[in-house]
Amino acid sequence: MPKCDATVKNEENLNVQNGNKDLSFHGLLDKFASKEVDLEYARAPSKRQHLIPTTSSSISANQCTSQTKKKRKRVRGYAPPSQYAHLSPVPDRLGPNLICIFVGLNPGVATAKHGHMFANPTNLFWPLMSESGCVSRRVTCIDDESLPQNWDLGITNLVSRPTAEQSELSQEEMVAGTPSLEAKLIAHSPEIVCIVGKGIWESIYKFKTGRKLISSEFTFGFQSDYGFDFASANSKSSKIVSKPKIFVIPSTSGRVAAYSRAMKSELWAQLGNEIQLVRRSRQENVRESAS
Template sequence: MSETSSPQEEATDNLPTPTFAGRLKLSEFIFTPEQKKSMPLQQPLRKSPRLLTSTSSSSTPLLQPSPSIPSPLKRSPSEPPSSISSPSKRKRPKPLPTPPGPLPLLPDAIAPNLILLFVGLNPGLLTSSTGHAYAHPTNLFWRLLHSSGITPRLCAPQEDRLLPSLFSLGLTNIVPRPTRNGAELSKKEMDAGVAVLEEKIRKFKPEVVCIVGKSIWESVWRVRHGRGIKKEEFRYGWQERGEDMGKVEGGGEWNGARVFVACSTSGLAATLKPREKEEIFGELGEWVVKRRREREEEKGVGSGTDGGEDGGEGIGQVDDAEVKQES
């Protein structure tokens, strides 16, 4: 390769080196304290003339939907309404009514001198068709009886007739008419069942009556006091001795059954959580276990008579000291 340079390369080598000498005055860019005092605190922002023109005209929006494309939020008059509604406006389906025609009634499982008599609202359709109490699988009645100790084992609905002889427990309802749900019962129909219930308690004389559901106790209260129960007057658990049911006028050996108000065990009743329901039945279960043990001890020493199918040993009384009164 030749080491000689071409005429163009020699001309490039002879060019002067680029420099700002004489053109850039660095002294003009040096900051001095005097300049800081003379500077304004805030420079005003410059606005684009195009934006000023668009914002000043309020009559014409910046974005307009094309007239040929319909808005997705509007429905043309010829378009049928949508079958999907918002959750807030969606109506719940009405419950099916009770099938017409007479339905089988549910007989009571009851005997004299029981430790405890349960009072339910009325039979459901499945209970009526099977002939056994609390037969619906979502009903918590039998499971709550077992978890609270009221029954020493988990019983099936088919054993409802055996409760008096096995565990000194009884079953009845304030309204005998079966329905699909309790909403089909009127206050008048429920109030009419209070007198029948009181007479039944006077006849069979259980030690304690457990009201299974707030609405049942509201009916009893309404008939007794001539008005509805106030919110501050209602409570679950043991009630005052003045509210004992089945009292016999003129006194006597038996002064009525103590009342315990429990929550509804229906699967449709979701006001209370399962743990809260267990606590309510657990309080009643503590007393039942203690009272059943006392009866067995009395029977063992021969202090009572063998009740057999009566389910008890004579007329029992509930002492105030035996129950835990809620404040």
Template sequence: MKTRASTLLKQETARISPYFKKEPVKTIKQEIKIQDIPAQGVPDNVDVDLKVLFVGINPGLTSAAKGHHYAGPTNHFWPCLSESGLVDRKVTFTDDVALPALYRLGFTNLTARASRRQTDLSLAEQREGIPMLNHKFETLRPRVACFVGKGIYEIYSGKKCNTMGLQPEEHNIKWLSADGEKGETVMFVMPSTSGIVTAYQKPDKIK
């Protein structure tokens, strides 16, 4: 009886005392508040005459909060790029600013606005970014536009993407170089590097 009374007393003390209250465990999602997210998401990291311009759908909340592309802890983009042969060292999301100059690799998104999930964006909002993306192809003149995800390319092209890799030449964007020479940006599709996409494993994404 005495033991039970003692237990009840301890429980009541823990309930009312500020010194015994447990602090809730904060998760990454709880720490990233909407007011901390820049309105324009993540800035482009680009330059003219790039070898590859990577095109994402839109920034996630973590990427927008950190100001870098593919900065989510479960995103496979940077480990895959490190092993792709396009760079000669390990790179992380903090390198996105330097890669246009160092390796001629650039980064942009179809939609600038950040969101927790792609499904938070309407199809109409995503399509609004197509003219601007085409303008980037024509003025920046990348050799390859690499769409990071089949769904992104299907929104952009308006057609079903049946295979990964190089897409039909009819979708290439033609442009004139600074010297007046004709060139074009070829379209390439790779699997999404999002950690929630399980249809493709890391080796498939590196290819």
């Protein structure tokens, strides 16, 4: 005898209450409907990804990725002279009637080992000089000895002792190097002094003024109205005081990445133009004297 609707509904409720796993006809339809919902989410990757919980494997992968990132190199602290006593200082490259003297901070380890200025292959000094017009051909560190004779250019340093990094020199040591540097510049009386590194100019400024150079008071390139006399020399033939032009460029060390290659090249080109003007002027004076 067929069951009435009320009887069927009561049996289904009883099955649910008793935990009976034998699903009714209506239960099968409910299960089928739930599977349709699952298929809908399967067709929608964005929804499916949103529902996927973070697993331990995904966390470990992120941790591995972060561990492979390059760590910032540790900055070295002050190194006493005894630490690099086995390295010899590099002689200055100077001579008479120089147009420009380049002032570096101090010899690096590669420079001291090779016996040539700015010898580290990562240093941009020689590539930038070659491109700038300061010289007429490509030059490298082995050309440092011929700079005075061939191009009327010289090189010296603020501090003579070698170290691996600038941080291994003390601030007091850098400031104290100013009088010796100034004496060399006065003795050779160049028309231009190129400071290769802002830190060198800051040390000179500190020695001359007794205070720190404020960033707002400084721009790279030719310095003007800096408030003190530096490397001025009295002419031997007259009472005229010769005061060199001061030109400051960023350090060419490969460790200094704060300034772009394009920015450095632009400053070097400006310096190269000035050196060429002086060189042409000297050549014209020689021709006039000979005629």
